[in-house]
Amino acid sequence: MTTAIRIEQVYKRFGSVHALNGVDLAIQPGEFFGLLGPNGAGKTTLISALAGLSRPDSGRLMIMGFDVEADYREARRQLGVVPQELVFDPFFSVRETLEIQAGYYGIDPSRQRRAWIDEILENLDLTSKADANMRTLSGGMKRRVLVAQALVHRPPVIVLDEPTAGVDVELRQTLWQFVRRLNEDGHTIVLTTHYLEEAESLCGRIAMLKAGQVVALDTTRNLLSRFSSHTLRLRTASDKPAQLGMTQERITQENATQECTSGWWTCAFAHFDEIEPMLARIRNAGCMIDELEIGKPDLEDVFVRVMQEQSHEQVRAA
Amino acid sequence: MNSLSIKPSRGFITLFYKEVLRFWKVAAQTVAAPVLTALLYLLIFSHVLASHVEVHGVPYTSFLVPGLVMMSVLQNAFANTSSSLIQSKVTGNLVFVLLPPISHSEFFSAYVLASVARGLLVGGGVLVVTTWFGGLSYAAPLWILVFAMMGGAVMGTLGLIAGIWAEKYDQLAAFQNFLILPLTFLSGVFYSIASLPPFWQHVSRWNPVFYMIDGFRYGFFGVSDISPWMSFLVGLGCLLILSSITLSALKRGYKLRA
Numbered sequence A: 001m002t003t004a005i006r007i008e009q010v011y012k013r014f015g016s017v018h019a020l021n022g023v024d025l026a027i028q029p030g031e032f033f034g035l036l037g038p039n040g041a042g043k044t045t046l047i048s049a050l051a052g053l054s055r056p057d058s059g060r061l062m063i064m065g066f067d068v069e070a071d072y073r074e075a076r077r078q079l080g081v082v083p084q085e086l087v088f089d090p091f092f093s094v095r096e097t098l099e100i101q102a103g104y105y106g107i108d109p110s111r112q113r114r115a116w117i118d119e120i121l122e123n124l125d126l127t128s129k130a131d132a133n134m135r136t137l138s139g140g141m142k143r144r145v146l147v148a149q150a151l152v153h154r155p156p157v158i159v160l161d162e163p164t165a166g167v168d169v170e171l172r173q174t175l176w177q178f179v180r181r182l183n184e185d186g187h188t189i190v191l192t193t194h195y196l197e198e199a200e201s202l203c204g205r206i207a208m209l210k211a212g213q214v215v216a217l218d219t220t221r222n223l224l225s226r227f228s229s230h231t232l233r234l235r236t237a238s239d240k241p242a243q244l245g246m247t248q249e250r251i252t253q254e255n256a257t258q259e260c261t262s263g264w265w266t267c268a269f270a271h272f273d274e275i276e277p278m279l280a281r282i283r284n285a286g287c288m289i290d291e292l293e294i295g296k297p298d299l300e301d302v303f304v305r306v307m308q309e310q311s312h313e314q315v316r317a318a
Numbered sequence B: 001m002n003s004l005s006i007k008p009s010r011g012f013i014t015l016f017y018k019e020v021l022r023f024w025k026v027a028a029q030t031v032a033a034p035v036l037t038a039l040l041y042l043l044i045f046s047h048v049l050a051s052h053v054e055v056h057g058v059p060y061t062s063f064l065v066p067g068l069v070m071m072s073v074l075q076n077a078f079a080n081t082s083s084s085l086i087q088s089k090v091t092g093n094l095v096f097v098l099l100p101p102i103s104h105s106e107f108f109s110a111y112v113l114a115s116v117a118r119g120l121l122v123g124g125g126v127l128v129v130t131t132w133f134g135g136l137s138y139a140a141p142l143w144i145l146v147f148a149m150m151g152g153a154v155m156g157t158l159g160l161i162a163g164i165w166a167e168k169y170d171q172l173a174a175f176q177n178f179l180i181l182p183l184t185f186l187s188g189v190f191y192s193i194a195s196l197p198p199f200w201q202h203v204s205r206w207n208p209v210f211y212m213i214d215g216f217r218y219g220f221f222g223v224s225d226i227s228p229w230m231s232f233l234v235g236l237g238c239l240l241i242l243s244s245i246t247l248s249a250l251k252r253g254y255k256l257r258a
């Protein structure tokens, strides 16, 4: 099967900034792929190169097997991009905007085209705004139109650059439902977002970008288990947990207000079946537990760890 | 899955249509206002000068009308491409045109043809409202059309170059004030270059706009400073040079796909 997106050794500099510093990625058809990274990591630059909006200094990018430069017509037909910036054409209504966008992709006006546009409008809850001028829409509504514009030509590969920035909870839910369905229908989805819970629940695989380089690339599940783990937290007055390998949390403002005789202890574990023996040991040590929590691994931990590790490596390399 | 019928030419047609729609939606500004401006020029200049001058044996007012019509064609063609492009760049909505599979030559022709359309529309408007000044003949209508379209295309292309190059509105304004305005005003819109001192006659012959206005005027009166064929060749040469510059810039993605 053709790779949906293939990125080979892509470099792009802006003056002294290495926005992309040798990026390699391959994304398979049907994947729901997350592209994460701090501000300025190069996510948007990579998407622009993929969409032909900017030319990389070197390297090769392909969409569904079509080179974005040599085969740009086919490559662009395969790709729908929701840009990060909230852009719109103030001269047109929502429907005009979508009809025109469909036309740009060579789609003839027809009953099918109209029906498809109606379906997109419906799915993004825009039907009531179809004839409103773009200028009169709220920010979140404009964002929905951007999503709609990316879908008019039914691209097999859809790239969303922070589609939920400035969007209310309700649309977030509807949008994700819609995008999930597109993914289930076989569309390849690439998503960038700073909401890590979103990426965690949606993406099957994640690449983390930092300073123009891919610093982590794996399935979401592997990332979570490799860099993060479940934690057992408990509060007790005893200091026995220390002998059992737990670490005492530093006294912060928050837990200082609690009875000073008791403190929070944590330990990490990889599997749930490690919990029971641990609790048994604590009980056998004769220690009273006042409170107990189990923390789930989350992508935020992973993200923070990956980014920190990178910084340490960079310091060492320097 | 894909039941939508695709025709490659549709992209070009849509871009052309969108460019026409863009100015048509604000026709009061883009069509009516320039017609009024031309009318004001005509009223003032013809009143002040009509009794004094006759050019090529034609009363001054009649001589002036084709010049004003052509000036309107040229200026509006330039304004259309340049303002459309700079607006799209500044607001960022140019991505909607850059993302789809539209080739650089389709992009070029859609923008330029739309600017020719606006030029012809405004020029036609000026012609209509000035007919009652009278004295206009139509000696060679085909030349009228040829020069109007060629002039519009040359200026539309120049507008595209300006729009691609400029990053801010004031850069575009500079282009307009220091290049387009002098070229059009010093081209014989208001006078025949035969009435200029020899030095300025010589300078005018380096101004391509002069040839287009002169050729255009030939279409009305059947007389001109230069043979219309010569003017045609100069205009065509300009169009070819400017088009190849623009096409190669678009192909390289100069500024637009940096």
Ligand SMILES: Nc1ncnc2c1ncn2[C@@H]1O[C@H](COP(=O)(O)OP(=O)(O)OP(=O)(O)O)[C@@H](O)[C@H]1O
Pocket: A014, A017, A018, A019, A037, A038, A039, A040, A041, A042, A043, A044, A045, A046, A084
């Ligand atoms: N047109 C440009 N000119 C100069 N520098 C640029 C340009 N575009 C991007 N950069 C720089 O390249 C780097 C990567 O930017 P990019 O927009 O790709 O980051 P990002 O990962 O999308 O960040 P964010 O999360 O903030 O959207 C940044 O340092 C940015 O300043």
Ligand SMILES: [Mg+2]
Pocket: A043, A044, A045, A084, A161
């Ligand atoms: Mg970005």
